[in-house]
Amino acid sequence: MRKAVVFLLVLVMLLSCHRKGGKKVRIIPRDDLVSVLEDIYLANGLFSLSTMRNRFPGTDSLSNYRDILQKYGYTLEDLEKTIDYYTSEARLAELEGVYEEVVKDLSTLQERSFEEEHLAPPGEEPGPPGDLWRGDREYHLPRQGRRNKIPFTVELQGPGMYTLSLSVKVHEDDGSRRPFIHVWFAEREDDGGRKLEWRRKTLKKDGKWHQYILAKKLTDPSFRYLKGYLLDDMNKDSSYIKQADIRDIRLDIKPPAPGRLPSGIN
Numbered sequence: 001m002r003k004a005v006v007f008l009l010v011l012v013m014l015l016s017c018h019r020k021g022g023k024k025v026r027i028i029p030r031d032d033l034v035s036v037l038e039d040i041y042l043a044n045g046l047f048s049l050s051t052m053r054n055r056f057p058g059t060d061s062l063s064n065y066r067d068i069l070q071k072y073g074y075t076l077e078d079l080e081k082t083i084d085y086y087t088s089e090a091r092l093a094e095l096e097g098v099y100e101e102v103v104k105d106l107s108t109l110q111e112r113s114f115e116e117e118h119l120a121p122p123g124e125e126p127g128p129p130g131d132l133w134r135g136d137r138e139y140h141l142p143r144q145g146r147r148n149k150i151p152f153t154v155e156l157q158g159p160g161m162y163t164l165s166l167s168v169k170v171h172e173d174d175g176s177r178r179p180f181i182h183v184w185f186a187e188r189e190d191d192g193g194r195k196l197e198w199r200r201k202t203l204k205k206d207g208k209w210h211q212y213i214l215a216k217k218l219t220d221p222s223f224r225y226l227k228g229y230l231l232d233d234m235n236k237d238s239s240y241i242k243q244a245d246i247r248d249i250r251l252d253i254k255p256p257a258p259g260r261l262p263s264g265i266n
Helices: 002-015 030-046 050-055 061-072 076-086 089-118
Strands: 139-141 151-155 160-170 180-186 195-197 210-218 225-232 244-254
Touching: 030 061, 030 089, 061 076, 076 089, 139 225, 160 180, 160 225, 180 210, 225 244
Parallel strands: none
Antiparallel strands: 139 244, 151 225, 160 210, 160 244, 180 195, 180 225
């Protein structure tokens, strides 16, 4: 939470130098705000490099933000009003949710970049690259279970980068509270032994198809199974009904090239 507030307060300070031009301003919707903040993080990282500053002389933070916002159809005034909205005391919990989603998406991007840089392409190194998913490729709820969280267990193929991808549509009338994809590495097929959790991926409840990609590196061969729930939730009772569809489920592994699997990426 503290990092979220600090980041947005820095934006407030930068935007305070930009005067409003009397235009009608609006609150940026949550999903668009997440995308805008992700692009701002990436842009800030790029322009911290001297090579990028030399390549684009005269470019400052405000002009970068303006270009990013224009891509999504918003203005600097819209962003300033949105920041004011979320940094009010009544909205701090919502701000934390926005920030967590930004961090999760950027972490997934980092993991995918790590995969491309450090892991052996399929076929170039010994190992079992390819799709490991052996269950159904699609599910339709409540037809296949009114509260089915869709549990799964897959036997692992040793160290490497594991990537789970799937398309999910959670309907607006879905009764799940904060539905999410829940995945972990496990030592044993049952519930005993150690677990190594993946970052959870929150699902959008808007009745539209969204593709979700989760990835995590495994270095410890004592973890032998991948387990989880494709449609987990935070409900405490049993009076709700899930309304969701899943398709295009795939689980890929790229084994490590010898000596190229550092331990710093999780």
